[in-house]
Amino acid sequence: MSERKGIFITLEGTDGCGKTTQAKLFKEYFLELGLDFLLTREPGGTVIGEAIRQVILDPRFEEMVPETEMLLYAASRAQLIKQVILPALEAGKVVLCERYVDSSIAYQGYGLGRQYVKKVRAINELATDGLKPDLTFLYDTDPEIVLNRAIGISSDEGISGGDRIERRVPAYHARVRWGYLRLAEQEPERFVVLTTKDKSPQEIFASSKKVLQERFAGIFTS
Numbered sequence: 001m002s003e004r005k006g007i008f009i010t011l012e013g014t015d016g017c018g019k020t021t022q023a024k025l026f027k028e029y030f031l032e033l034g035l036d037f038l039l040t041r042e043p044g045g046t047v048i049g050e051a052i053r054q055v056i057l058d059p060r061f062e063e064m065v066p067e068t069e070m071l072l073y074a075a076s077r078a079q080l081i082k083q084v085i086l087p088a089l090e091a092g093k094v095v096l097c098e099r100y101v102d103s104s105i106a107y108q109g110y111g112l113g114r115q116y117v118k119k120v121r122a123i124n125e126l127a128t129d130g131l132k133p134d135l136t137f138l139y140d141t142d143p144e145i146v147l148n149r150a151i152g153i154s155s156d157e158g159i160s161g162g163d164r165i166e167r168r169v170p171a172y173h174a175r176v177r178w179g180y181l182r183l184a185e186q187e188p189e190r191f192v193v194l195t196t197k198d199k200s201p202q203e204i205f206a207s208s209k210k211v212l213q214e215r216f217a218g219i220f221t222s
Contacts, residue, residue: 004089007216008131010100013139014177015166018196018204019098022139025205026096033220038088042099043076046083052076057163064164070108070120074127077101081128094219101128102136102183107165110179111172135215137208138184141196143173 011019023039030037043053055061056072077100088095101124109117184191192211196204212220 004086005092006089007094007135007219008085008089008133009094009096009212010102010133010136011096011098011139012100012102012106012136012180013196014141014143014173014180015162016143017139017141018201019139021201022137022205022208023096023098025201026208029205029209029220030094030096035094035219036092037094037096038084039096040080040084040098042080042097042103043073045080045097046076048079049076052079057165059164059167061164066108066112066116067119069112070104070116070123073104073108074123077104077124078127081131086131097133100133100136102138102180105183106176106179110182111168111176133190135211136187136191137211138180138191138193139196139204140177140181140193143170143177 011022013019023041027037027039042049043056044050052072052075056064056069056076080097085095085097104120104124105117109120181193184193192208194204194207209220
């Protein structure tokens, strides 16, 4: 892997936790500071990745097996890293990505069954060539409450609206959240967990911005 000069930051959390809103606030902040940055997302971020995203999230493909799902996510990730993320880091840019490997471990690992965690890790070691974020924000919230409000009424059979992943039963989303918190416990030096309950997007971002300013003094200053 080539030497990287930039900073790699990822945003994680269950569906509906507010990652996309935070990403927009980060973008505004980076523009205000005049930083050279890249904002991207997973799955997607490239022409190939966006095509894979459509397949992964399409509710018509309910028969998709766990191994196919984890491989598709990893394929999209590999393309994004080689085509977009690594060149940006090598150019010294700040790279902000909505979702990364932690999403796969939480969703395709802990969510689908803990027996898949090792498989997901192994597949993504190949996909990423060992590239890890410098900092990961985990926006923690109750996934069932958020999904109920955003896309439909949940039940033991699943959720009435949303994409193929969002439609899974509440117990699945609860396992995903537990998986995220477990990952944060395992790597406290990389993860920053921010609770979103009863907080506005601006309040949450203020906490995020404070972390950036403390971790990377001299770069993220207003």
